[in-house]
Amino acid sequence: MSTINDVLTQQEKHHILAAPSKKVPAAATSGTTTFNLYNSTTSNTVYAYVTGLAINNNSSTYLLEADGVTPYYPANPSSNGSALAQNCSIPLGAVGSTTSITIPYTAGGRLWFSIGSQITFLLNPSSTGAQIVEPSSTNTSDPNYNLTWDFCEFSYSSAEIYVNISYVDFVCIPIGLELTNTSGTVTHVSGLPANGLETIANNLVAQNNSDGAGWDQLIVKKSDGSTLRVLNPTGGIDFNPSLFQNYWSSYVNQVWDQYVSTPLVVDTQYTWGTVSGNTSNDRSSITFNGIGSFTKPSAADIFGQNTGPFAAQATNTAELLNVGARLSTAINRSTLLTDANQPDGETVASYYTNSITNHYARIVHAANLDGKGYCFPYDDVGNSNEVDQSGYLSDPSPQTLLVTVGGGNASAKLRARLAAAERPRPRFVRRSLAPMVPRIEEIEEQLPEYRDLEKGEYEHPKLMNEIARPEDPASRLTLPPALERTFGKYLEVSSGIPFHRTRVELIRSRKFAIHHSMYAYVRPWN
The missing domain is CATH 2.60.110.10 (Thaumatin)
Structure with missing residues (x-):
């Protein structure tokens, strides 16, 4: 089915x-x-x-x-x-x-x-x-x-x-x-803006002139030499598997070295609360006790965020994917060396400041007049x-x-x-991995509303959304017992899913709604 x-x-x-x-x-x-x-x-x-x-x-x-x-x-x-x-x-x-x-x-x-x-x-x-x-x-x-x-x-x-x-x-x-x-x-x-595509293409060329990493290979040209589109790094790797092959190696090695003695703290921004992990003595993986481990990812794993250590595992899938989402995001933004408190210790101004970073994301965000877009x-x-x-x-x-x-x-x-x-987004809205919600048949009588995000109703293969935990524990939202029991179940995800994971967001203090996102990632899947 x-x-x-x-x-x-x-x-x-x-x-x-x-x-x-x-x-x-x-x-x-x-x-x-x-x-x-x-x-x-x-x-x-x-x-x-x-x-x-x-x-x-x-x-x-x-x-x-x-x-x-x-x-x-x-x-x-x-x-x-x-x-x-x-x-x-x-x-x-x-x-x-x-x-x-x-x-x-x-x-x-x-x-x-x-x-x-x-x-x-x-x-x-x-x-x-x-x-x-x-x-x-x-x-x-x-x-x-x-x-x-x-x-x-x-x-x-x-x-x-x-x-x-x-x-x-x-x-x-x-x-x-x-x-x-x-x-x-x-x-x-x-x-x-109207010239946004060319601005992005020109800045990718400039970045490639600076580091020689191959950012210009993301540009697809028309027959007249003008820019047709700019691919994300994963799309570029689809065309050239060796692209960015060793790009992240030194950065990832530094990250894994840093957290041997220093704990890496991750706020799941959900009922799991805050978890911490350390790198193993042999520097092969970062382990979060009782949750799982993350081995060193490849460039494709980092840009795609759904393969290698960031793919769904056989056990503890939902919580592990939640932590992996924050870990892989921090690598893309190159903030793991400067912030051991993810993501609560970060600011937008701290994103993409390392020379090794996701320059595609940096350049595209900068080209948008309000800086926004997946x-x-x-x-x-x-x-x-x-x-x-x-x-x-x-x-x-x-x-x-x-x-x-x-x-x-x-x-x-x-x-x-x-x-x-501009106002900060409401603290009760979060968009990241959370446990599996009840099946729609089980909650239609309990939830007055339901919705999806970006592309689909109730379930989505990218990730699940959740409520951010308020500062005051006494003010935290609580669910009816029936929902609490169901929310403990793990998200059933096939390890073959290429990019997204189911996303669910419970929002509004008076009503809970199911809410998904494409992939925002709609990777070029061939």
Whole structure:
């Protein structure tokens, strides 16, 4: 039986969206919301596409038709690579115009954009219905490989809407988000300016000129020599397995040496509390007593955060993945040598200050006018008093979502407005690994609301979210006994899952909601 977790893993690895055999429970009522798509590119030929799983139609795969209103549920085809039977290219108007589309309750949603050419989506047959074959950024045989396209992710249910921009796979088209709720409150993620892609490419070249590590190999060029997209380091390794092979070796060796006598303290930011570990005398692993050990990771393990020592283990999976998320994140940000208290002792200003660091993440964050956006899978881990870096928007009562394609939302004026209004994220919201939540059938009567994050409902193959522990133990949130018993169970995760792990976030002091994230990592899986 396939779950949302299973089908989203397949989507990330093979670029195929399929309906799960274990269906997402339909909402008691159906609903729609409006996405306003603003063309801020320099082209009058821009197309939008919507793909996802229809919550109120048996979790079926769907695309929106060209009218931007009608869901198209493709019939199960007879063979792989079959064409769509409907036109699902939604034309945006001329530069400066806004096109409105209607979104039904959706799990695993993606809003795609292409400039200059239409995207080709194909269909494969399966036992649960038609599978949607989506574009790949690393498969040179993909019909969309040489086209200019990108996407943002969303989920929408009776509980809330969630949307994010992600750079975990690659960077291509600037996308900005502005969410207005029914009370008129506006939240915003600026995204990249119009020249953001070239800025990132130029800075990667400069970084490579400085250290010779191969950062320029992440740049994919068009035939005219301009930049088509910039891949994340994992995508670069897909093309060249020797890329960054020894890049992290000296840094990792220093980290493992440092914690032989000094404890490495990790706040799980969940019911496990704070745990500590030390390096073994032979420097082979860092062990957290009663939890597990982490051997020295390779470059691919560090950038991907789901293989080697950071992969799911046979026992104690949930807590071990939680600690691993914080360990691998600190390595990407190069803060483990300066901060033995993870992640509570860190500040955003301390990220990426070592010469050996994830310069892709550093450069992409710097290019975004508000500094926000997923640049690696656990980019939402951090000190609760610091501004969240992952760049997502959510609201239980959405009215409209403005999605700007081309960089128009990333303006100096908006930057100033955001800086003036910026507040630390609520301490009761955390996005990192936690124990497995009850199965939906067990909690529907106990939880009045439920939601997903980034792409999927209830379960997600990236990681689980959790509540940050308040400063005062007496003020900590408590769950009903039935939920406490269930939350002790470990997360059931296959060791073959390539990147994400199930993410769950319990939020709001009055209501608990299930809330997932793509991968933010949507790695180029070929």
